[in-house]
Amino acid sequence: MKGALMHVNSRGRRARGGSAAAVAVAITMATLLAACGGDDGDSGSADGPITLTVDVFGQFGYEELYKQYEASHPNVKIVERGTGSNLDEYSPKLTQWLAAGKGAGDVVAIEEGLLVEYKANPGNFVNLLDHDAAGLKGNFMEWKWNQGLTADGKQLVGLGTDVGGMAMCYRKDLFEKAGLPTERDAVSKLWPTWQEYIKVGEQFKAKNTGAAFLDAATNTFNTIVLQYAGTGGGFHYYDTSNTLVVDSNPVVKQAWDTTMDIIDSGLSGKYQAWSDDWVAAFKQAKFATIACPAWMTGVIEGNAGAGATGKWDIATVPGNGGNWGGSFLAVPKQSKHQAEAVELAKFLTSPQGQIGAFKAKGPLPSSPQALDDPAITGATSAYFSGAPTGQIFGTGAKSLKPVYMGPKNQAVRTEVENAVRTVELGQRSPTDGWADAVNNAKKAADK
Amino acid sequence: MATSLDIRTEPGTPVTHRRPGSPRRLRLSRLDVKYSPYLYIAPFFLLFAVFGAYPLVYTFWVSLHEWDLLAQDHPFVGLSNYSALMSDTDFWNSVYNTLGIFVISTVPQLLLALWLANLLNRQLRARTFFRMGVLIPNITSTAAVAIVFGQLFSRDFGLINWVLGGVGIGPIDWNASKLGSWIAISTMVDWRWTGYNALIFLAAMQAIPRDLYESAAIDGARPSRQFWSITVPLLRPTIIFCVIISTIGGLQLFTEPLLFNSGTNPIRGGSLRESQTMTMYMFENAFAPNYNFGYGAAVAWMLFALIVVVAIVNVLIIRRGARSS
Numbered sequence: 170m171k172g173a174l175m176h177v178n179s180r181g182r183r184a185r186g187g188s189a190a191a192v193a194v195a196i197t198m199a200t201l202l203a204a205c206g207g208d209d210g211d212s213g214s215a216d217g218p219i220t221l222t223v224d225v226f227g228q229f230g231y232e233e234l235y236k237q238y239e240a241s242h243p244n245v246k247i248v249e250r251g252t253g254s255n256l257d258e259y260s261p262k263l264t265q266w267l268a269a270g271k272g273a274g275d276v277v278a279i280e281e282g283l284l285v286e287y288k289a290n291p292g293n294f295v296n297l298l299d300h301d302a303a304g305l306k307g308n309f310m311e312w313k314w315n316q317g318l319t320a321d322g323k324q325l326v327g328l329g330t331d332v333g334g335m336a337m338c339y340r341k342d343l344f345e346k347a348g349l350p351t352e353r354d355a356v357s358k359l360w361p362t363w364q365e366y367i368k369v370g371e372q373f374k375a376k377n378t379g380a381a382f383l384d385a386a387t388n389t390f391n392t393i394v395l396q397y398a399g400t401g402g403g404f405h406y407y408d409t410s411n412t413l414v415v416d417s418n419p420v421v422k423q424a425w426d427t428t429m430d431i432i433d434s435g436l437s438g439k440y441q442a443w444s445d446d447w448v449a450a451f452k453q454a455k456f457a458t459i460a461c462p463a464w465m466t467g468v469i470e471g472n473a474g475a476g477a478t479g480k481w482d483i484a485t486v487p488g489n490g491g492n493w494g495g496s497f498l499a500v501p502k503q504s505k506h507q508a509e510a511v512e513l514a515k516f517l518t519s520p521q522g523q524i525g526a527f528k529a530k531g532p533l534p535s536s537p538q539a540l541d542d543p544a545i546t547g548a549t550s551a552y553f554s555g556a557p558t559g560q561i562f563g564t565g566a567k568s569l570k571p572v573y574m575g576p577k578n579q580a581v582r583t584e585v586e587n588a589v590r591t592v593e594l595g596q597r598s599p600t601d602g603w604a605d606a607v608n609n610a611k612k613a614a615d616k
Numbered sequence: 617m618a619t620s621l622d623i624r625t626e627p628g629t630p631v632t633h634r635r636p637g638s639p640r641r642l643r644l645s646r647l648d649v650k651y652s653p654y655l656y657i658a659p660f661f662l663l664f665a666v667f668g669a670y671p672l673v674y675t676f677w678v679s680l681h682e683w684d685l686l687a688q689d690h691p692f693v694g695l696s697n698y699s700a701l702m703s704d705t706d707f708w709n710s711v712y713n714t715l716g717i718f719v720i721s722t723v724p725q726l727l728l729a730l731w732l733a734n735l736l737n738r739q740l741r742a743r744t745f746f747r748m749g750v751l752i753p754n755i756t757s758t759a760a761v762a763i764v765f766g767q768l769f770s771r772d773f774g775l776i777n778w779v780l781g782g783v784g785i786g787p788i789d790w791n792a793s794k795l796g797s798w799i800a801i802s803t804m805v806d807w808r809w810t811g812y813n814a815l816i817f818l819a820a821m822q823a824i825p826r827d828l829y830e831s832a833a834i835d836g837a838r839p840s841r842q843f844w845s846i847t848v849p850l851l852r853p854t855i856i857f858c859v860i861i862s863t864i865g866g867l868q869l870f871t872e873p874l875l876f877n878s879g880t881n882p883i884r885g886g887s888l889r890e891s892q893t894m895t896m897y898m899f900e901n902a903f904a905p906n907y908n909f910g911y912g913a914a915v916a917w918m919l920f921a922l923i924v925v926v927a928i929v930n931v932l933i934i935r936r937g938a939r940s941s
Contacts, residue, residue, distance in 0.1 A: 257904065260904055261903045261904035264685055264903070265903070286686070286907070287686070290686040290688065292688060293686060440772075441791070443880045444880075445766065445767065445770065449770070449772075453773070455772070577905075580905040580906055583880070587881075587884065587887045590887040591888055594789065613906070616906045616908050
């Protein structure tokens, strides 16, 4: 509706003399020049105090670590941007900053599913191997370290932060209402496999608690496909030579079929994941279980609010482990303080740094040393009824089997999940939905 | 613009008459007469060149390349982005959505605005209060409107489904059907812009001479007949103006449908792209998740072409209207 406003302005032309317009231009130009010149303010001299900007999304839990780092490095001041923002908002911004050669922080967080896209143009990032990072390899699970490397292994783009070890979070009050066990070990025993999970769901549904069994089939699908891929060939949408294999990889179809069974049994609340309705459904206890990577615990706490303290608990995930998500820290080449930024990234991703982040917001360390630390193994969560989160997520973490992510992973995943969504909403039959998933994924991969 | 230029040249001429002996002043004055008008209109053209023409041309240049936003090389591919676009069903779906939302928002909006203006044109108590009141929705921020209406139209927790449930109509998933989402988005657009158009109509109505109505009344025409035979025909230029403005706004619709689709990847406008407009499709391709700047630029140019086509249709209608009246 910008056009309407423009026209009002041009209609008012008789009232506006040339000098007023000239003043307007002068002001506009002055503002523009000021804006263009403004971003050099933090450059500082080599020995003077410098400001390092860290760009993140969601909750990385770094506040305390910044304070420690600033205390030991008096010439460094740290500013974090993007805390609590959605990955969908964050990653386009990061891409634009990188494309523009200006605007990105000195340290930027990159999510696993998007890392491949960024790695495809490694010139945008500092090679951490040039900054003596090679010796840190032992601090990370091997696959996490390798994910940060480019295909030729010559450049290290990012240092790993967390991994998304998998569990199943559930609401005890709703389970009690449905006459199901509420104690976490007993609940874990209910669903060794996804088929048994569906059976529990059917029992739950028969009791008419007014809540659905799970939040959204898309979230469950992503959990299942990552799990099947981890135990299968180690890849899902793309094989390791970057060929799109959505239609030929059996694990994708198996995960699809399992998800169709879930939809068929009417277990889903059909909330669009991450939408306002989805958030409201947490608050109003509209579903009983949700597939729960370690970082999801923070999301649940944020969405369900303090009023639900002690109502949630964490059981093991049906099937066999799995990993969803996890991030990396990278240093863009456009940073004016590359060496200092690399030092900070090393500190934040060190075992101690990862433990600090876990304590603050729950992201599960990708460092084996951190996972063995009593601070992790003994950690419990008061919000989740005192569940030993460190043990639940940590136990399986070291044996996690990574899933390879291809170049257009995010776009392809979006298409496949959307196809799940259309079936969930009854807009497509499972057969047509699958055809959509395959075709649209191919289209997205070609774009 | 012509009238204002004349006014500006006039003060200059007496000066030359008063001091015919100074050739330098004469020359300066001639320069003033000749060039200062350009200076006066320059600000607009400078701003237009920087923020209008340059982006337009550059966008076209980009659209001729395979332009991955992050890649270092951008190979030239000629018109292949455009030919891909021609056979892209998602693109045509977004065109269809844009035109669909445009029609079902603009038609009721202008009719409602006409009716409101007619009401406000009568003798009312607190007339200014009501006249200003209709404009209030227009000064609300689009994002706030979209968020509030998004909640009203929520499937499980929305007020509208709650009211409909009271009269026995099952919960409607407004996001998951083309018509449902179009109606919801049109409601937002109408809520903001009906009052604005009503005020423009009102201003035009007040310019219609009263004696036309008086003589019509003497001839026995009732108010409804007066409205359709006098008010509406005389409002024709204003109506056309409002149609053009609504066209430009409607074809660029972005914030309302984007915020209406909350959740993962709202830029798709629903799982089956039920309410994805052209600007959203442009954004989806140029930025996340595709980062294909060249293709996005091609969509932007197609949008430009569509607006040009619609504008030409508008001009033709105006010409025909002028001839027939």
